[in-house]
Amino acid sequence: MTAQLHYGTPAKIFHWLIVALLAVQYPIGWLMPDLHRGMTPGAAMTFHISIGMTILVLTALRLVWRLTHPVAPESSLPAWQRLSSEAVHWLLYVLVLTTTVSGWLFASFRGWSVSFFYLVPLPMLASDNEAAGRTIDGLHQAMEWALLVTIVIHVASALAHIFVYRDRVMQRMLPG
Template identity: 40%
Template sequence: MVKQYESRAPAYGIVARTLHWLTVLLIAAQFVIGWTMPGVHKDTQPVGLIAWHLGVGAALIAVMVLRVVWRLTHRPAPDEALPPLLGVVSGITHFLLYICLLLVPLLGWINASSRGWTVRLAGVVPYPSLSRTGSPFGHAMGDVHGILAWVLFSLIVLHVIAALFHHFVLKDHVLQRMLPNAGSSRDSTHNR
């Protein structure tokens, strides 16, 4: 039998919730595009789904920079009722999610630069090149990008399972704290 506890931490603030769900939408779009776009080869041009993949990746980088800045300047309220082991596992999982959410698009950007492609935010604002055209390092980062995308996918699955475990097994309010309709009276600057 799983011991129940009652979460006493306040709901995440509107900014944290908005950035979280925007990240979810971008990642979902990115995985769908990534799985359906044609393979990238030596002479591939950044058009069609590949252009969309670059654009969504650029947006994801921008959102993740905002999330990291927000997280560093708005410390989350700890859930003191959370059992210590769950707190450690949660902290490690969130840390790894942030690392992968930053690294995967960054490595894709490096790879795009090595192909001579320009990554643009909203199709307008160009990001600087992170590797020279033809760079073997930049090309290799494309392979690492693909591998880490699967690691990120696995972490997301773990994250979703944990949220559902909290909701259906522990029957606490951890999941509700991040839902868009979380009570404004309990809002804080909580962000992960």
């Protein structure tokens, strides 16, 4: 499959939609009240889980789109920047997927039944299991922090391209 030189509209829409959802997801995650075993998830947790599942589905679709529509790195970049940006981009895909799946497993091990935006029941991956839940809770937290650190590196690189290198890398993800 020949790689295109530019991101198409679907890739840009996926990118900015997931950015917007993550910008809402982190504050909800940090601000929502802690839930103990046996408690029923309230509105904040229902929205956190529903938005998280939306991010999971959009990222899976985006990954399929990306694999079937390869895009070449910006040709003007030195080899180290081409390699490091590709590595960070693939790491972002992996971390978004592991963060969402670990959250889904954690909710499943709590034995909760949660609805998708109060509309339809969400399928759970496993049944109530306190010990497994504790391990997975640690994994969800580790993944969400690893993702945040990688996002900071990614955004800092985008800013470096705008203000230091003053090249057209940022343009690649903007409309048009």
